[in-house]
Amino acid sequence: MWYLCVFYHRLLDYRKPEVESLADLFGAFGDKQSADFRTQNRVLEWRLPKHHHPDSPFHFVNLPSEDVARNVANRSILVKGIYELWGEGSSYEELEEAVKVYPDERKLPYLASERTFKITVDSFGKVMSLQEQNERIRGLSYIPFKGRVNLKGPDHNFWLMETDDSATNNGLPPVMGRRIFFGREVGGADRKLIPTYQLKSRTYLGPTAMDAEMAFLMANQAQAAPGKLVYDPFVGTGSILVSAAHFGAMTMGADIDIRVVRDGRGPDCNVWSNFKQYGLPIPIALLRADNNLPPWRPGLKEVFDAIICDPPYGVRAGGRKSGGRKLLKGVVGPYTVPDDKRADHIPSTASYSLVECVHDLLDLAAKMLVMGGRLVFFYPVLREDDSVEDHFPEHPCFKLVATSEQILSSRYSRVLLTMVKTSVYTEELALAATIKHLEFKENHVKWLEDGNLHSSVFSPADVESGDSKVNKESKPKYRGKYV
Amino acid sequence: MRLLTHNILSSNIKGVTNGFPLGIEVEKVVEKQVEINHDFLRNIFPKIDWKAFSDASKIMGYVELPEESPEPSVLDSDLDFLRKFHHALLELHLEEGALVCPQTGRKFPVNKGIPNMLLHEDEV
Numbered sequence: 001m002w003y004l005c006v007f008y009h010r011l012l013d014y015r016k017p018e019v020e021s022l023a024d025l026f027g028a029f030g031d032k033q034s035a036d037f038r039t040q041n042r043v044l045e046w047r048l049p050k051h052h053h054p055d056s057p058f059h060f061v062n063l064p065s066e067d068v069a070r071n072v073a074n075r076s077i078l079v080k081g082i083y084e085l086w087g088e089g090s091s092y093e094e095l096e097e098a099v100k101v102y103p104d105e106r107k108l109p110y111l112a113s114e115r116t117f118k119i120t121v122d123s124f125g126k127v128m129s130l131q132e133q134n135e136r137i138r139g140l141s142y143i144p145f146k147g148r149v150n151l152k153g154p155d156h157n158f159w160l161m162e163t164d165d166s167a168t169n170n171g172l173p174p175v176m177g178r179r180i181f182f183g184r185e186v187g188g189a190d191r192k193l194i195p196t197y198q199l200k201s202r203t204y205l206g207p208t209a210m211d212a213e214m215a216f217l218m219a220n221q222a223q224a225a226p227g228k229l230v231y232d233p234f235v236g237t238g239s240i241l242v243s244a245a246h247f248g249a250m251t252m253g254a255d256i257d258i259r260v261v262r263d264g265r266g267p268d269c270n271v272w273s274n275f276k277q278y279g280l281p282i283p284i285a286l287l288r289a290d291n292n293l294p295p296w297r298p299g300l301k302e303v304f305d306a307i308i309c310d311p312p313y314g315v316r317a318g319g320r321k322s323g324g325r326k327l328l329k330g331v332v333g334p335y336t337v338p339d340d341k342r343a344d345h346i347p348s349t350a351s352y353s354l355v356e357c358v359h360d361l362l363d364l365a366a367k368m369l370v371m372g373g374r375l376v377f378f379y380p381v382l383r384e385d386d387s388v389e390d391h392f393p394e395h396p397c398f399k400l401v402a403t404s405e406q407i408l409s410s411r412y413s414r415v416l417l418t419m420v421k422t423s424v425y426t427e428e429l430a431l432a433a434t435i436k437h438l439e440f441k442e443n444h445v446k447w448l449e450d451g452n453l454h455s456s457v458f459s460p461a462d463v464e465s466g467d468s469k470v471n472k473e474s475k476p477k478y479r480g481k482y483v
Numbered sequence: 484m485r486l487l488t489h490n491i492l493s494s495n496i497k498g499v500t501n502g503f504p505l506g507i508e509v510e511k512v513v514e515k516q517v518e519i520n521h522d523f524l525r526n527i528f529p530k531i532d533w534k535a536f537s538d539a540s541k542i543m544g545y546v547e548l549p550e551e552s553p554e555p556s557v558l559d560s561d562l563d564f565l566r567k568f569h570h571a572l573l574e575l576h577l578e579e580g581a582l583v584c585p586q587t588g589r590k591f592p593v594n595k596g597i598p599n600m601l602l603h604e605d606e607v
Contacts, residue, residue, distance in 0.1 A: 226520060227521075227526060229526070258597070287488070287492075295493060296492065297492065297503045297504075303527075303530050305526075347601050348604060
């Protein structure tokens with residue numbers, strides 16, 4: 001059945017993938033057990049309302065049942081509301097026609113006298129005064145509401161939404177044209193989660209802790225749920241695991257920096273206290289481990305339901321792996337630490353390039369994820385002429401199901417990649433993956449090596465000639481993905 | 484460090500072929516209650532190496548687990564076994580001690596419940 005889905009107007013690339021991922025979690029594509037992850041195309045049907053541009057917050061989506069719609073909307077972060085549409089039109093007359101034609105058996109149960117209701121009037125692209133809103137509500141008198149009005153906590157919430165094109169669009173296609181919608185609310189995001197979990201009030205923070213909203217989006221992409229085990233190989237302060245734990249998953253994390261994982265900043269200011277702060281179960285395990293040389297039992301596989309992480313890309317935090325820089329290059333031979341110094345010895349580490357890090361991550365995920373399990377991680381891209389680098393790391397065991405870009409500056413963005421494991425890990429596939437990885441490195445990622453990403457991001461702007469200035473002005477200041 | 488963690492770790496020092504299971508040196512064990520999650524236990528049960536798990540639980544001071552790995556269906560039929568499994572897997576914590584490589588004897592310290600599995604320069 002087609003529903004009207006109204007999004008919060010932000011993080012545009014993340015909106016539909018979140019709904020798709022949650023629809024899958026709540027059974028929109030049938031039983032997961034019998035699913036063949038390779039061939040089945042688990043995507044929803046979407047349509048745009050008349051006069052609306054793809055960036056508009058208004059979309060129609062086809063969902064199998066109201067239960068699925070409600071579950072998806074309530075768990076989401078970006079869905080303002082999903083509505084059963086009773087009518088739409090470009091004028092109030094058209095709307096009235098449409099609502100009158102809408103089948104009675106769909107309307108009457110919600111208009112009954114035992115039920116309480118409320119009508120909310122909302123406008124997009126313009127402001128409506130309270131008086132105008134009340135006029136609109138009175139204009140709906142042709143709908144036979146028999147129940148009592150309850151403004152705080154009604155059984156049924158009806159929305160009258162009017163969209164108009166905004167006067168200021170900088171010459172770009174309007175986000176919305178004039179359209180009026182009337183529908184019954186089925187569900188919507190609980191945005192109170194964000195101030196509850198905001199980093200401002202988090203006990204233990206690190207420089208790259210993931211903000212609450214994005215952490216919840218990642219947990220939704222990974223389909224974290226009770227009974228599942230979620231792993232973060234770059235756990236840091238645990239900000240990503242906190243959101244997974246909120247949705248009921250059991251969590252596990254590892255980090256190469258022992259100070260972050262074991263000590264934190266004190267007995268009440270560490271990763272554990274971040275979970276206790278919200279009454280969440282603490283992670284099953286926190287380890288100090290190197291993703292490049294992981295300490296897993298040989299032959300261990302298909303243990304995690306999801307791996308969610310934000311790998312170090314060398315811009316705000318650099319990755320490290322075991323071995324000393326000189327040691328790995330063969331400049332010095334391996335040295336043995338004298339026994340009396342062993343206990344407190346902090347092993348030297350070498351720099352860990354992003355490409356190698358991602359290769360190890362894909363290898364780990366290919367081995368350790370269950371079939372159908374999800375790998376969700378951020379990947380940095382340089383923005384050149386507004387076109388996004390569309391070649392992302394690949395692995396034969398995975399199918400890429402979503403890419404969502406978040407613009408961070410005029411120079412670079414990060415893209416949230418969601419991959420589903422579709423093939424069992426074998427030695428042959430591991431070998432094929434290594435070859436692919438070397439090819440990828442050759443062809444696409446030269447600029448990421450040797451700290452180039454860091455310098456690209458932080459180097460001062462080019463002050464070449466008048467040309468660049470002209471370019472900047474002619475480029476439309478379209479907010480689009482900036483929100 | 485819980486026994487679930489111990490069950491999935493091994494020594495990965497260069498040249499070691501027999502790094503699992505790691506021996507346990509106990510200095511401090513703490514019991515912390517955790518809510519039972521049936522689905523989670525059912526999912527994780529097939530991944531557990533039972534012999535290593537049962538031996539390790541004895542070292543930690545818990546002797547209630549059977550030697551032989553029971554059938555997975557026991558999780559649903561025998562509530563008592565489920566509770567014991569849950570207790571040994573998730574509620575026993577090694578706060579201070581060490582994990583020992585069975586082949587080389589090298590100790591991986593466990594402090595404040597966190598095992599330090601990072602290799603030294605000569606083990607890479």
